[in-house]
Amino acid sequence: MAYELEKQVAIASVIGAIKLCTQIQNDCLVAAIEKPDFSPVTIADLGAQAIICQAIAADFPQDAVVGEEDAKLLRQPHMSEQLEQIASYVRVHIPETSAETVLEWIDRGNGQVGGRFWTLDPIDGTKGFLRGDQYAIALALIEDGEVKLGVMGCPALPLDLNQPQGERGVLFVAVRGQGTTQIALKSGVSQPILGARTANKHNFRSTESVESRHGNLPLQRAIAQAVGMAPEPLSIDSMAKYAVVARGEAALYLRLPWAEYPDYRENIWDHAAGAIVLEEAGGRVSDMYGKPLEFAANAKMLNNRGIIASSSDIYDAVLDALQEKV
Numbered sequence: 001m002a003y004e005l006e007k008q009v010a011i012a013s014v015i016g017a018i019k020l021c022t023q024i025q026n027d028c029l030v031a032a033i034e035k036p037d038f039s040p041v042t043i044a045d046l047g048a049q050a051i052i053c054q055a056i057a058a059d060f061p062q063d064a065v066v067g068e069e070d071a072k073l074l075r076q077p078h079m080s081e082q083l084e085q086i087a088s089y090v091r092v093h094i095p096e097t098s099a100e101t102v103l104e105w106i107d108r109g110n111g112q113v114g115g116r117f118w119t120l121d122p123i124d125g126t127k128g129f130l131r132g133d134q135y136a137i138a139l140a141l142i143e144d145g146e147v148k149l150g151v152m153g154c155p156a157l158p159l160d161l162n163q164p165q166g167e168r169g170v171l172f173v174a175v176r177g178q179g180t181t182q183i184a185l186k187s188g189v190s191q192p193i194l195g196a197r198t199a200n201k202h203n204f205r206s207t208e209s210v211e212s213r214h215g216n217l218p219l220q221r222a223i224a225q226a227v228g229m230a231p232e233p234l235s236i237d238s239m240a241k242y243a244v245v246a247r248g249e250a251a252l253y254l255r256l257p258w259a260e261y262p263d264y265r266e267n268i269w270d271h272a273a274g275a276i277v278l279e280e281a282g283g284r285v286s287d288m289y290g291k292p293l294e295f296a297a298n299a300k301m302l303n304n305r306g307i308i309a310s311s312s313d314i315y316d317a318v319l320d321a322l323q324e325k326v
């Protein structure tokens with residue numbers, strides 16, 4: 001099967017990163033460090049990026065990684081305690097890791113887009129992670145302008161949203177043309193998911209970000225209502241929103257920009273893995289004008305605005321409703 005080795009390397013490294021994140025959470029060491037753009041990052045984001053970049057470097061030394069984080073902050077003398085902490089957590093997975101190699105692995109994630117490269121969000125939904133809510137570890141392989149493989153780890157997501165007290169922790173794996181599979185992290189049970197071909201009438205609702213800065217909530221809700229959905233959306237942090245639509249637990253994920261932030265452009269690592277997980281589960285993804293998402297031109301999707309991700313059967317109605325309102 002195409003992309004078999006890439007898939008195995010991606011799965012193993014994302015599982016390694018999930019273990020690192022849960023260990024840091026269990027040790028109560030989750031704390032926000034402020035980045036120059038004032039957004040938060042934690043030692044878990046940085047450790048996860050180190051683990052995944054090391055794995056890609058080992059098996060695919062020619063491949064660039066376009067990742068969210070870099071080691072600039074960590075190289076500053078006042079960050080030496082955090083750097084040592086990260087090295088000690090990475091060492092659990094990769095013995096004899098030094099602080100210097102951690103810095104190198106993190107910075108290996110600052111590659112450029114090209115003919116073939118990976119994009120990585122070591123923790124998507126860092127604010128959710130800080131709150132103890134949903135977050136995702138998202139890795140995707142892009143080749144010839146198209147996402148070919150996506151692996152998305154959702155350690156806090158229930159296997160079934162209707163059973164919130166049930167087992168949590170899921171890995172979503174999608175390969176272009178081969179479908180999407182959900183793997184339960186604890187039991188290892190895997191099952192194909194195809195929940196986004198047609199909307200499930202029992203879950204005819206939308207999902208959106210928890211953080212109100214990340215999306216124009218009033219407009220998103222107006223569109224959802226215009227296509228007949230319940231007014232109350234499912235608020236979930238991170239790319240887990242794509243997975244919830246893929247499973248048919250919601251039919252629509254809208255991410256519409258605020259007029260106040262005309263210059264905001266989406267990052268490829270915030271969408272690549274989620275988009276293929278949804279498409280291979282039968283769904284549709286585009287920007288708010290119906291344009292395909294551009295994953296290979298730049299780390300930011302400069303020619304796209306907003307996101308529509310939905311079950312296939314309602315996509316056209318959503319696009320029409322949106323064009324009437326913008």
Ligand SMILES: Nc1ncnc2c1ncn2[C@@H]1O[C@H](COP(=O)(O)OS(=O)(=O)O)[C@@H](OP(=O)(O)O)[C@H]1O
Pocket residue numbers: 039068121123124125126127128208209210211213214215236237238239261264267270
């Ligand atoms: N203003 C604005 N508009 C749109 N998007 C933004 C904005 N600011 C940040 N971000 C990006 O949002 C990523 C998290 O998105 P989520 O949808 O998961 O938001 S939330 O978790 O519900 O808060 C988050 O990803 P992480 O940094 O990986 O958490 C950011 O890349």
Ligand SMILES: [Mg+2]
Pocket residue numbers: 121123124125269270
């Ligand atoms: Mg993100």
Ligand SMILES: [Mg+2]
Pocket residue numbers: 045068121122123124125126
């Ligand atoms: Mg992130």
Ligand SMILES: [Mg+2]
Pocket residue numbers: 039040068126
């Ligand atoms: Mg971030």
